[in-house]
Amino acid sequence: MVSQKSHFARFQRKSWVARVLTVAVVAGLMACARAPVSPRPETFSPGDHLVGTYYFYWYKWPTEHFFDGSLEKRDDALTDHFPRPKTVDYESVAWHERELSDIAWCGIDFVLPVYWGAPGAYDLPHGIFSVRGLDALQKARDELLARGKRCPRIGMFFDTSTLLNALRREKPLNGKPDLTTSHGKEVFYGTIRDYWRRLDRKHWATLGGRPIIGLYSASFAAGFDQSTFDYLDENFERDFGVRPHVIAERSWRRIKAGGFYRWGAALGGPFIDDVAQIGPGYDDRAVPGRSTPIRDREDGRFYEHSWVEAIKSGRPIVLIETWNEMHEGTSICDSAEYGRKYMRLTRKYVRLWKSRAKIKKEIELEHPKPLPRGPSDRGRQFAKERDLFIDFAKTDAKGLRIVGQPDGVFETTQEGGRRCVRATPAETTYLYFAVPDPFFYNLHERVLVEIEYLDSGSGMIILQYDSHDQGAHLGGAYTTGETIQRQGTGRWLAHTFRLDNAAFLNRQNGATDFRFALTGDPVCLSRVAVRKPAKKK
Template sequence: SLWKGNGLNLLDVTTAAGKATFYGMIHDYFTIVPKSLWATIDGSPIIVLYYSSWVAAYDQTSFDYIRAQFQSDFGALPYIVRERSWTGVTTDAVYAWGAALSGSVLVGDAGIVGPGYDDSAVWNRATHQRQDRECSNFYQQGWDKIISGNPRLAFVETWNELHEGTDIAATREYGRDYIDLTARNIARWKSANGYQTASIIWLSPGRDMFESGLRIALNRGDGSWRLNRVAGRDAVDVDRLKTPPAYYILLDVDDSFVHAARTPVWLTVEYLDRGTTPWRIEYDGANNVYTASPSVTMGNTGLWKQVTFALPDAYFGGRETAGTDLRIDDLNNTGEIHYFSRMWMTKSPPGPVVRLAAVEDVVLTAGGLTNLPVTVSTSDGSAANLSLLRAPGFASLQSANGGFTLLLAPAVSDAQACAFLVTIIATNNTPSSLPDATSFKVLVPKTTTGGPCDYRLSLGGQAFAEAGGRGTVTITTAAGCAWTVGVPPPGVAITSEASGTGPGVVTFQIFSNSGAGRAGSFTIAGQFFSVEQQAATISGLSFVGSMPQIAAEANWTTEFTFVNKSAVPGQARLSLFGDPSGPLSLPLAFPQQPAAPVPLLASSFDRTLAANACLIVDTAGPQTPPVLVGSAQLSATTSVDGFAIFHFIPGDGPPQEAVVPLETRKANSYLLVFDNTDGIALGVALENVSPQTADIAVVIRDDSGTPIGTPGAMIPLAGGGHTSFDLSTRFPVTAGKRGTIEFDTPAGGQISALGIRFTPPNNALTTIPVWPMSAPAAGVSLILQPVVDGKPHSCWLTRARTQRKFI
């Protein structure tokens, strides 16, 4: 209004004329509104200011003038609340704008919440922004956060800005839902007692950030942070991508717990022990605003650990950055990223640590029953207690035989377009025990199977490399059936329309990632769609081995099995490559997570495996032509091994399957025995593991050891390339013969190979392994020893002056 009233020029409110105009607008407002309708705090009428960017200049005299003139005209001092962009001045309170779009925020003793945002109706904006209301879940979660922060003031953004979709006023669209929800939360907020008698305050990061008296205060400036799921836990790390990079995670202690009084406390921080550079805590102590703790030495074990800091002289007077009380100092010049998860503060030495395993989002069918196992443990082996902090009415915790499950029994009336948020809290009866929380979403979509509005997605999710990329999802439904797209997780942008009717296509983009791997989900037409992205780097990740043949789609499927043989958790990365080269994207399913959205489209993905745990991955999706063939490569941070089984599903006859071992050897050459007699056919799969183009030398010999192939024969393969062929077709000299074929590894390269044998009359399927050769096998001969005295013959490989028995 100041800008428009000044001829679309920014007003200098340090001048006499500017001050008069500034105050004049305030004066006119309070003159028009009857005094009986003024909102006041302790008798002072409230004035709330928007961004400072709409004035050219201001200083403290601008506000002193308003206060003096207002008191003169109306007989009361105003209560001025400025937006935090008004810096360098003093007012009665400060707030932050943007909660409707970006989520609730606590600034000083003010909490700000909003219901969502959608400015797509504003025609003259070049770009539009949207935060879905999520069936009021977004608004409710915002209230939960600010109530846990125990602010003195609460602001709702906004009452009736309908054009930006931030309104909570009664409308034809929402009725009085948001007015009633606001009233209920105001009652909760005013009845909250704070943390005066609490023995512990804590936080647990995640999509639903759980904060109970301890909170991460800011996400801007040198206190900017990012949320990731890494090594099985939700965690935050400082944002080194911004310019300039951030180095701190700023923390705020509720004033009712400790404020401006010397108090001994203990702070326990859960961190991922990855890397080698140290970090520390800096807290507001009685004698030093930035009192430094001892540094935490990193051991690069890849394990989640806890460290406890004794803070004997905590003062917590809000004297650190932006009025905060302490911070994690992760200042290092190496670029190494550290991850921090749960944090607890106690007034006595901490007790045992309670740990809840993460629970994945689930999609349920209305009218059905689902039992989700809930895994909980304590560091001292004592019993844990579970409770539901937030859950729909159809959810209940069950305990039996020392374990816990979450029973989900949604009725048909529970089906809705948005997901329900479930938060489970785990505690322990031991004094000062350190609790845990985990949150996940439960979707009960509105569907009428076979009816006019049954929605189906072409994919359940998609995985991306750290470079990012674009995705496309097809919605199948009947004409006239309306659908919407929910709010995507950070790092993902919808590039198509976010709503429509009838069959449709949704496109999205995921941006590059230079930090830890990240994963999230959003809804498309009432169905969960998951997105995940690999980390830019994983400390300790190294190549393990390769599988030279996989097949999927049409009449083939492949199942991968991996086992972490280590006593500590580890991360594994499976990468798929096509024929003749390049990434091979396949729809994948994870049968150990039956409620997860499937299939996940991926050419490479990461998973965390617990100690001694196994991971099963199946190719999925419609079995439609063409057959997709290629190879796979495994990398890991611990000792992970595995194999694949590819399944052939003939049109007539029983299914067949064969094992593809994980090739972990790196030999100069490999030898494959073939038998193409009596109608037997041998296929060969060959993979170039190296990223460089390679010419694979081939030497073919008959069963007497005599070379029979063309001298100098080569098979060219691109970097990461794959080929598979019928041996007698590619090399006709092998037709009707037995013998060996040798594949020589190029200098500095690495290959893997496998034989695939089909035996008549029903083309029985099996795989034939290769043998490594330490050097090119010149002069190789095969000697077949017949059965003697009923004992089976042996096959001997003779090379140079040595003999090796290999069968």
């Protein structure tokens, strides 16, 4: 973009052009003064009981988000299916009209469109649908309002995975921005600014006059602190005259926000934080490479159970996960599998919610916890082994794998005289490891996890593993074990973690079984091993 200064410099010696330009500028300013100002949106009040839902609008039949691989293979990637798939198109005003009408019929107050736009990436597929789909969405709302129809307002769900360098074509491609730096703050704020600039104010979902932003996981940022959000508030107020109301995923919990929620309620919920997050169930078996547990819908009982707990909690906002994420089977919209069943349930419980009804009933579930996937026969040659390892110093391995993830980016390097693996520097990041199922899957015996690490700098190494402890996070998938506090001796040290209740059901990200949560200075590991001690006779 050419600056105003350089633009005007071209004409400073051409007085007649300057005079014409002056007239044109004045005329333009007068026209702007006469142009109608988009009215401020009506606002929800802090005392209102509100219901919102996550709105996935990335679908375009048949080329986008319907099939995996080539279209000829017709490898269906959806668990739930639209009843009229050929009409589904993020650029179709008619499709958005139907969805918004159905959402309004349920009594839902606002939608959080899942936004994948990012500065520097608007010409990529995820940027294209984010922009064009948002334009069609607000046109649909315009037409519904013009016909006097009730319609949910529009907030924003910032899918923070777009912070990843690879999705913004920024080098290094395996990196992620530090949101405490000037560049990182501008990437973070720029995404939010561009969204709200595109959305007409009359459509804004606001609480106390402040536009509602749902913020996804902090794991896609290399670092953040309160200054990140101070920058957001100050710049948003400068550009829009008001500060946003941010509802942040709990991984951002060290900052001040309008409220916190937990993602994953469709699988492990309901989750009751500042906001009540609920969902109908979870099943992503149609998505290649997944091994996430399944949350059986139990013919609607799990969804009803979640609604009952949300109403009992008295939280002012309920967020439904999701309206139409069809790949992971979390939809409540009209579908080929369930018809309008979950819409009717939503309408029923929204009415109870808004009437401040007192609910005493309990809904018993046949499966109170998510159901694990069956074991794989991959690695069957390790079934009779007593120990597995991966040795980065010797570039050798037996069965144990390190698995890269968006929140677990790593690199091999040389530190302390050894070749080792190091997590990409971040405030908190992870290293994930997968154990072959034939070696250990859903057993009830002790297992040892051994590591060799460089004791440099400061910070912690925290083992989080997939266990039988149903009371731990996500039904035990992320059970916190021992913690190593680094002392900064500069020596290579060894440590053994003793796990008496390991399950290793592949329930962690990337179908892994345990991970190390790493804080502080970068951590280097030269060897990781898993061992089954000899059984006592």
